[in-house]
Amino acid sequence: MAESLISELKRRNVFKVAAAYVVLAWVVVQVTDQAVAAFAMPDWVNTVVFFFGLIGFPFVMLFAWAFELTPEGIRREVEVNPDQSITDKTGKKLNAVTMSLLVIALAYFVYESRFQERATDDTVVEQDNIETISGNSEIAEEKAVSEERLSELPGSSIAVLPFVNMSSDPEQEFFSDGISEEILNVLAQIPNLHVTSRSSAFSFKGKEIILSEVASKLGVANILEGSVRKAGNQVRVTAQLIEAETDKHLWSETYDRELNDIFAIQDEISQAIVVALKEHLNLEKDIQVVAATEVDLNALQAFLKGRSLLERRNLDDLRVALNEFEKAIEIEPTYAKAWMGKAWALVYLAENNYGDIPREIANERAKAANDQALQLDPKLPESYALQGSIFGQDQDFEKAAESYEKAIALNPNFANSYVWYSGDLDFEKPDSVYKQLELREKAYRLDPMSVLTLVNYGYALIPYAKFDQTLAIAEQIKLINPNSHFAYNLENEVYTETYEYGKAAYASKKAYELSPNIGGLFNVAFDLTRIGLVDEAVALVEGTEIDILKYSLQGNQEAFISQARLTLPRSENDSFGNFRRGVAETFAGNCKEAVKFFGKTNCSRCNFIMYCYKQLDAVDEFATQMQKREEQIVMMKEAGYAEHQYDGFEQYQYFLRDDLDKYMDLMKDRLSKGFILGGQIKNSPMMAPVREHEYYPKALAHSEQNRLKQLAIYQELVGSTPAAKAPF
Incomplete structure (x- = not known):
């Protein structure tokens, strides 16, 4: 009985119809799945198609048993004379249909497994x-x-x-x-x-x-x-x-x-x-x-949007990012990553980074947000990295190092930890020079297509005079993001070190146009002044938070001192204001007051405070600072730094020792390479002994030749010839 039933099922092609139906149904389901994705249809469409395919199977089997395809059309099987049955021919046709469907299914399978995900995935670079x-x-x-x-x-x-x-x-x-x-x-x-x-x-x-x-x-x-x-x-x-x-x-x-x-x-x-x-x-x-x-999905969405905007590192996007993080916190007050994101945005919005918030205020707000993040999640690596950055801004390098090491231990693949760490090392320690390059190379291996990683790696190469390699990195940054100011910052640094001031000014101007911020404004103003475009530089700073600099750019020391005493510092912990006020008091010959203001900044070893210690006959302090500077120069030489990294330090050491002949010898060498005398040498009271040296008139003339040459290069680059005059 069972054998006769199977034989009858075979004769009526029921098995072949079943096979053809299963293959056809599979193809239809796959095509529907792709159509749903392509036309953004709801997912239940897939479910409905699969359901109807499943329900249809027994009906097709019943139809194959009860009916037969004849030359006259579809007839009930009992009405067909066995001598006139063409089930053999129908079976062959079903075999052909099934094989064709199998070929289609196989081709689709190969396409899906090998190519489709890549074709739909838009996530790649040429x-x-x-x-x-x-x-x-x-x-x-x-x-x-x-x-x-x-x-x-x-x-x-x-x-x-x-x-x-x-x-x-x-x-x-x-x-x-x-x-x-x-x-x-x-x-x-x-x-x-x-x-x-x-x-x-x-x-x-x-x-x-x-x-x-x-x-x-x-x-x-x-x-x-x-x-x-x-x-x-x-x-x-x-x-x-x-x-x-x-x-x-x-x-x-x-x-x-x-x-x-x-x-x-x-x-x-x-x-x-x-x-x-x-x-x-x-x-x-x-x-x-x-x-x-x-977390709440709306809070997650706000965080993700803010996190994405952080990568752009420009003022407008960072402000939006901060708003998104604050929105996430409002929705989900215990969302640690949102607090971390807020801290990150505030660090970036500091005026010494990419924003316009005074550094001390930005850091204070960032610290509060970051502390909250760590309280909610003590194992958040990004927060420890941010903590390190905040400590670094306050010159607490020991605590900064501890925080960065925690961040790296929690997530050894977070490249920003290495980048930020490399900028917050204590360079009074001999191994810091080597460690900086090591950290930036590690970050580069982890994040080779990151603009931030590339630009810091580029900066690490400059001390070794790898200028061509650094400029190639700048070009690579432009390929990744044509609107990135970092590429032009790198170029500016290279051209400044190689005394190509026309190109340097062009690069700093491009950087500032792409990302207006206080640091960029400083650079472009001084670069333009150096090649004689004083009026253009003054126009840039006038009316801004650093409006007071226009007096320095114009060589008007009296006005600069007067305005600095009226307006600076802007607050007790205003690093920019305290430094500029210290400079003003130095120019006024009031070194005792100047040292007080410098003490509130990171000017622990800068030229101004060393000069003031000498003027005040602070023998011990002066000797200590001179010794540290000498050790720094030795460390640079031992690390293999190129001469351009320390020749300015050596030159100023001779000035502080009153060895003006050697000072001028180094000046001659730098002028022969294209150096242009700056406003301090030509105007500040502290540099009066240099101006009284017999070689100074020749130095001034040589500098003017260099300036005119670089001005012409700049004008050619910008395609114009603005009015220029020798800077004061």
């Missing part, structure tokens, strides 16, 4: 256009180098590319970025796992990639990529871990959840990746993934 630091290279050569380097990369390394926002709402971009960042933060805590920092990984956002080249640029062997689609209260997260060199998929998964489960999804993905990494990368077997902190 690598062929990026030059290496060491110079230009042909595309083919660069590709070969990338492949060779990739084969040498350690397996325990990964970059988390920003997940693609598949939602129709562009505002959800922060949401998809946030998921990527949270996963990255979890992975960054794993010992012995090299994780590329956020800035570099996110630099590939919105561009096309060749995966192996991206991995080579980032210095990793594995890539995590994915997508996020949010519709209503539903979210779908797709992630896949790929071995870059072989393009092998180590792990992939799709998660469909309600939106309130998003933190659980982050945990699941992170845990699954760790398991995959354990298997393939020989990581420690007892690694535990720390669960993501659950």
Whole structure:
């Protein structure tokens, strides 16, 4: 009976119809899934299609049993004469249909597994256009180098590319970025796992990639990529871990959840990746993934938007970022990361960084916010790094170092810790010069596409006279972000050190135009004055917070002293105001008062306070400062610093020892390289002995020749010939 039933099922092609139906249903479900994503349709469409496909199966089986396809059309099986049945021919047609559908299914499977995620993932860079630091290279050569380097990369390394926002709402971009960042933060805590920092990984956002080249640029062997689609209260997260060199998929998964489960999804993905990494990368077997902190989704959205804006480091975006962090705090007062973000924004908004808030006020507010963050989460690495930065601003280098070391211990892959740490070292310690370069090289390895990392690495190369390499880094920054002022800051530093003041002024002006801030205004004003564009410099500072500088730029020392005494300092802890007031008192010959004001700044070893100690016959203090300066010069020489880093220090040492002949010998050497005399040498009372030296008129004439040459270069660069006169 059973054999006859099976034979009849075969004769009526029921099995073949079933096979064709299953394959066709699978193709329809896959096509629908892609259509839903492409047209931003709700996820329930997929559910409905799958449900109807499932329900339809028994009806199709019943239809195949009860009916037969004949030359006259579809007829009931009992009405067909067995001699006239064409089930054999129909069966062959069904075989052909099934095979065709299988070919389509196989092609789709290959497409999906190999290409689709990459095609939909807009998170990459056109690598062929990026030059290496060491110079230009042909595309083919660069590709070969990338492949060779990739084969040498350690397996325990990964970059988390920003997940693609598949939602129709562009505002959800922060949401998809946030998921990527949270996963990255979890992975960054794993010992012995090299994780590329956020800035570099996110630099590939919105561009096309060749995966192996991206991995080579980032210095990793594995890539995590994915997508996020949010519709209503539903979210779908797709992630896949790929071995870059072989393009092998180590792990992939799709998660469909309600939106309130998003933190659980982050945990699941992170845990699954760790398991995959354990298997393939020989990581420690007892690694535990720390669960993501659950917060209000609106607070999370505000934090993610603020965090994204921090990376732009310009005044307007930083103000918006601060507002977003404060919004997150208002929604979720116990959200530690929001307090950390607020502190971060305030540090950046200080007038000595990218903003306009007096440094002391910005630091005070940042410290309060950061302390709150650490109280809520004592294991927040970013907060310890910010704490180090705040201590560094206050010249408390010992506490700064302790905080930075805590940050690195909690997250050894947070590149900013190394960058900030490198700027807050105690340079009275002999090993600080070496440690700075070491820290910046480490940051560069972690975050090779980060503008902040690149610019600091560039600054670290300048003392060794690696000017071509530094300028190449500046060009690389422009490729990453054409509107970044950091590239021009680097150029300004190089051209100042090489006495190319026309190019330096052009670079500082470009930097200030791209990111107006107090520090940038200082630079461009002095650079323009140095090449004779005094009126242009005065016009820039007039009416600003540093309006008082116009008197110094004009060489009007009496007005500068008078206004400084009326307006400075702006507050007890006003670093800028105390320093300028100290300078004014020095020019007025009142060194006793000057020392008091310098004591409230970081001018512990600056030229002015050394001069004042000498004028006050403070023998011990003067001797101590002179000894420290000598030790600093020796340390620079032993570290391999180029002459341009210490020749100015040596020259001033001769001045303080009243050895003006040697002072002038060094002056001649610097003038021969293109040096231009500054306003202090030509105008300040403290430098009167220099102006009385017999060589000074020749020095002044030589300086004027250099100035005219650099002015012409500047005018050619800006394409104009503004009125210029010799600076005072």
